Structure formats: C-alpha cells, structure tokens
Amino acid sequence: MSEPASSQAELVLLEAWVADNPGSHGALRLAKAYRDHGRLDQARAVLGRGLAVNPENIEARALLADVLEQLGEADGALAQLIMAAQELGRHAAVYANLARLLRASGRPQEAARVKALAEAMAAGVGSLPSMGGLESATMAAIYAAQGHAKQAEDIYRTLLARDPANAEAQASMAETKRKASAGHARAAAGSAKVIGRLERLRAAALGRAALA
Numbered sequence: 001m002s003e004p005a006s007s008q009a010e011l012v013l014l015e016a017w018v019a020d021n022p023g024s025h026g027a028l029r030l031a032k033a034y035r036d037h038g039r040l041d042q043a044r045a046v047l048g049r050g051l052a053v054n055p056e057n058i059e060a061r062a063l064l065a066d067v068l069e070q071l072g073e074a075d076g077a078l079a080q081l082i083m084a085a086q087e088l089g090r091h092a093a094v095y096a097n098l099a100r101l102l103r104a105s106g107r108p109q110e111a112a113r114v115k116a117l118a119e120a121m122a123a124g125v126g127s128l129p130s131m132g133g134l135e136s137a138t139m140a141a142i143y144a145a146q147g148h149a150k151q152a153e154d155i156y157r158t159l160l161a162r163d164p165a166n167a168e169a170q171a172s173m174a175e176t177k178r179k180a181s182a183g184h185a186r187a188a189a190g191s192a193k194v195i196g197r198l199e200r201l202r203a204a205a206l207g208r209a210a211l212a
Contacts, residue, residue, distance in 0.1 A: 018046060023053030028060055035067055043067045058084045092121040140169075144176045152176045 014030040021027070027050040034043035047064040051057060061084035068077040095118035102111035140155035156173035159166055 018050075022046075022049040023057075024050075028057075028063065031060070031063055031067070035063070035070075040067050040071050044071070056087055058087050061087070089121050092118045094118075095121065140172065140176075144172075144179070149176055149179070 011030070011033055014026055014033065017026045018024065018030050027046055031043045031046040031050070034040070034046065044064065044067050047060050047067065050060050051064070054060070061080045065077040065080035065084070068074075068080065095114050099111045099115035099118060102108075102114060140152045140159070144152040153173055153176055156169050156176065159169040160173070163169070
C-alpha cells in the first residue's frame with residue numbers, strides 16, 4: 001500500500017529539515033513517521049544521529065527502544081530504556097520542588113502525592129539494573145552510531161576477551177576506531193581554520209590601528 005500524498009510531502013519536508021538539524025524536535029517527528037510506515041532501519045538511524053547531538057532526550061530514547069524491540073533487538077531496547085530511566089531519575093528534584101510549592105499553596109494532598117513520586121524516582125535510580133550484562137554487538141553499534149566511540153570500543157574489547165576469534169567484533173572495532181580518528185581529524189582541521197581566521201582578523205585590526 002502506498003503512503004498518502006500528505007504523508008509523503010511531510011516526510012520530504014522533515015527529511016530536508018532533519019538533514020541539517022539532526023538533534024531537533026523534527027528528528028523525533030521524522031523517526032515516528034518512519035516507524036509508523038514500517039521503515040524501522042531509517043527510524044533507528046535518525047534517532048541515533050539525534051541522540052548523538054542530544055543524548056539527554058528521554059522521548060527519543062523511548063522511541064528508539066520501541067523501534068529496536070520491533071527489530072527484534074531486545075538487548076538494545078532494554079539498554080535504551082535503562083538510560084532513559086536513569087535520565088528521568090536525575091530530574092526527581094523537579095517533582096520535589098513542585099511538592100514544596102504545592103504545600104505552600106495550601107494543596108497538601110497533591111503535594112504528598114508529588115513528593116512520593118519524587119522520592120520514588122530518586123530511589124529508583126540506584127536500584128535500576130546495570131547495563132554490565134548487555135555487552136553485545138548491537139549495543140556497541142548503538143553507541144558507535146551515537147558518536148560514543150569509547151563505549152563502543154569497550155564493548156568490542158569485552159566481546160573479544162570472550163571470543164578472540166570473533167571476526168565481526170574485530171572488524172567493527174577497527175571501523176569504529178577509523179571513524180573516530182577521522183572525526184578527530186575533521187574537528188582539528190575545523191579548529192585550525194577558525195584559529196587562522198581569527199588570526200587574520202586580529203592582524204587586520206592591528207593594521208588598521210597602526211594607520212589610525
């Protein structure tokens with residue numbers, strides 16, 4: 001079944017916008033549209049790029065978990081939800097402050113409920129399962145796609161420690177290192193260009209000052 005024309009038009013616009021703004025809210029809308037149309041690999045790619053820019057986006061992590069689960073990648077889905085839950089727990093103070101203000105506003109019952117939620121969230125962070133047992137090629141690929149090369153390499157090392165002959169892990173680790181090195185080189189080149197531009201502007205300013 002073909003997509004409705006309106007959906008196709010919206011996808012084209014979203015794709016153009018997200019290409020230049022991978023961490024924007026439009027990326028979340030595009031990923032949802034891809035998921036709803038069964039284009040799960042594209043949804044995963046968009047969410048991975050977005051989380052590389054904005055790793056604290058809880059909604060994006062929850063959506064990525066749903067996409068990964070539909071792709072049959074349960075370990076990756078679980079890891080994403082653990083990270084989302086950890087991020088939520090770090091915002092427990094928001095609910096604690098809300099409870100305080102509700103109590104000050106003469107709304108003690110609501111304050112008590114919100115305070116209980118804040119306490120549960122704060123306590124829950126420490127009791128969440130760790131991701132230590134989720135070392136897999138899928139998890140490493142997720143980290144690599146989000147720009148977390150060190151975490152990806154650590155997982156590949158764990159996999160290779162278990163199975164030194166794992167050719168897939170060896171190749172993936174080498175590729176992750178290559179991309180990370182290329183990224184550092186691009187960043188260094190960009191910094192050099194900026195510094196060069198600033199030096200030229202400084203020289204020009206000094207030249208004008210000397211002529212004044």
